[in-house]
Amino acid sequence: MVAVLGGVLLTSSGCGFLDDLADPEAREPAATSAPTTSPSSPPPLAPPAPAFEPGVVAQAALIADGRSIGTLRVATGAVQTGLVLPFPEFDEDCPVEGPSMQYVAVGFSFTLQAEGGLAGHLTVAPGPSTPADIGEVGVFFEPSYGNDEYCTDGPRLPDTDTFWARGTTSVTGYVVLDDAVGPATPQGRTEVFATLQAQVSDLRLRDDDGEETPLTLGPPSVGVVCPDDEGAFCVPLG
Incomplete structure (x- = not known):
């Protein structure tokens, strides 16, 4: 017989063993000629896998003309300090220097049961608690x-x-x-990212001929839809 009590797997050949656990005084302990050694407890079971991997900040169905055509998941990475973005076009075209920069990657993964590709915007603005001296904030997608x-x-x-x-x-x-990185903030300003307001918006299905179908979002299983736009996610960056 197998039972689980108190999170420990118990195995016995009869029901009396479990009755004893329910009522410890129901039986006198059996006499023994020598002390016995208690078996070691089994190792704890691993916790169940999380529903979503760490860093996922938004997930919902993509809706076109009232029906679901796929899903969108948005995840954020750890803050990177003192590095330029990992593609040369950024460093060549923009007036930035790696040692002073910090950035957070925002990953979009999706499924589509329709022809075409997913298009959209990512917009970031200072929030009410964002310090006034943070300098410029920029948004870039990989080429x-x-x-x-x-x-x-x-x-x-x-x-x-x-x-x-x-x-x-x-x-x-x-x-x-x-x-972000300077004489007064040599470790950067990681805490600023949590104060920024980021919005994923203007989602649409776009085909190779440029034809577009606007998309909205179903009820999110992770994150929140922006209160003023049912087709946009408002996502945290830290």
Whole structure:
């Protein structure tokens, strides 16, 4: 007979053993000629796997014309300090220097049961508790075909960038603090990321001919939909 009590797996050949556990005084202990050694407790069972991997901040169905056509999951990475973004176009086109930077990667993974690719925007703005002296905040997506141009609107970093994921089920954006590391903050300003307001919006299905179908979001299983836009996620960055 096998039973589980108090989180420990118990095995016995008869029910009297379990009755004794329920009522310790029901039986006198059997006499023994020598002390016995209690068997060692079994190792604790591993905790159940989490429903989602650490870092997932949003997940919901993608809805087109009232029906679900896939899912979208958004995850954030750890803050990276003193590094430029991991593609050369950024360093070549933008007025930034790696030693002063911090960034957080924002990963999008999705499934689609429709022709075309997923397109959308990632926008970041200072929140009510964001310090006024953080410098510029920029948003960039990895290049789609290795020939994208960055920082085309002048010296300021863009606070919105757009993606169109074709032939793939994932894409990565980056939120950048340009002047995070300095004499007064040699370790950077990691705490600032949690104060920023990030929004994933303008989601749409886009085909190779440029035809677009607007998408909304189903009830999220992780995260929250923005209160003023049922087709947008408001996501934390820290």
